[in-house]
Amino acid sequence: MVGASEEVELNRLENQVDNGGGGVWEYLCLVRKLKVRRxxxxxxxxxxxxxDSKKRSKLGGEEWTLYEQVAVAAIDCQCLDVAKDCIKALQKQFPESRRVGRLEGMLLEAKGLWADAEKAxxxxxxxxxxDQVIHxxxxxxxxxxxxxxxAIEGLNKYLDIYMADHDAWRELAEIYVSLQLYRQAAFCYEELILSQPTVPLHHLAYADVLYTLGGVENLQIAKKYYAATIDLTGGKNTRALYGICLCTIALGQLTKGRNKEDKESSELHSLAATALGxxxxxxxxxxxxxxxATLGNLKLS
Incomplete structure (x- = not known):
């Protein structure tokens, strides 16, 4: 995840380069370091x-790193002839390289030659x-x-080996959500929260899943994780504030008549609504x- 200061520096360099102010190599290095796709x-x-042969010769051994970076970018942009030329240069310099082999497979993917890519x-x-990248x-x-x-089977097998891969857990969770397999998605977000307890987006996504599942227990836990999201973001997360309101409404309907729960829900709903305002x-x-008007329609019954 790119930090705020790093993103500012990246945007500064990008504007500078786009306006012809130099710093092209520094910009490309920073993109590579931050692992962002531009x-x-x-x-x-x-x-x-x-x-430019003069500029290229100044890079020394970093020339081949740039060939690889441009090859991936060209594949992303569907400039397959450029990608092919870059990969050929790398093949000549590094015959039998697994790293170059990955690029060849990616090029086959981009061409839609799935069977050939699978074989490679x-x-x-x-x-x-x-090899994590190949998996x-x-x-x-x-x-x-x-x-x-x-894809689900592949991710589960991959995570059996690489349990610390946060991106893979998040991707699996998103696939489960898209299939409305919310309990499986909840498990993925639990793993993410255990390994990255200070990332507010994990708490928010977990709360959303629990709210969707419904029921008193799930709603009570969802409310806590919406609250954790608000705490981790310094009260700045609008979606989490809405989540608190929705949870208190749903809990108020399910626990109607239980005086303690009614009072707590009313107070929390009021606090969240005020913060939203x-x-x-x-x-x-x-x-x-x-x-x-929206909050007026979400009054506790």
Missing amino acids: SDKVLKHGLSILN YSSLLEDNPL KRKISMAKAQGNVSA KDYKYRAPDKVSLLT
């Missing part, structure tokens, strides 16, 4: 170096069965072909009347 920019600015990846896995490519291929069950006055003052 494929159109990388393709444009990377080629400006690779197509399987061959690479024979040499190195624990992920095979999962991505399954998703690209619409084979969701194969302040948030809207700051962020979208023209929408305050709409918020007031």
Whole structure:
């Protein structure tokens, strides 16, 4: 996840480069370091170096790193001839390289040659069965072909080995949510919260899933995780504030007549509604009347 200061620096460098102010190599290095996808920019600015022999010679051994970076960007942008040329240069420099083999597989994917790509990846896995990148490519291929069950199976097998891969847990959770398999998604978010307890988006997504499942117990837990999201974001998460309101409404309906729960829900609903009002006055003052009308329809019964 890119930090705020890193994103500011990246945007600054990008504007500088786009305006012809120099710093192309520094920008490309930062994109690579932060592992972000700015494929159109990388393709444009990377080629400006690779197509200039003087600039390219100044890179030394980093020339091949740039070839790889541009090849991936070209595949993303469907500039397959450029990708092919970059991969050929890498093949010549690094024959029998597994890393170059991955790029060849990605190029086959981009061409829609799924069987050939599968064969290439399987061959690479024979040499190195624990290659994380290749396993992920095979999962991505399954998703690209619409084979969701194969993607789920692949992710579960992958996570049996690489349990600390947060991106894989999040991807699996999102697939389960898309299939309305909320209990399975909840398990994935629980794993994410255990390993990254200070990431508010995990708490928020888990709360959403529990709210969707419904029932007194799930709603009570969802309310706590919405509250945790608000705490972790310094009270700035609008969606979590709405979640608190929705949970208190639902709990009020399910626990009607239980005086203690009614009072607690009413107080919490009032606090969340007040916070939402302040948030809207700051962020979208023209929408305050709409918020007031919406909250008016969400009164505790």
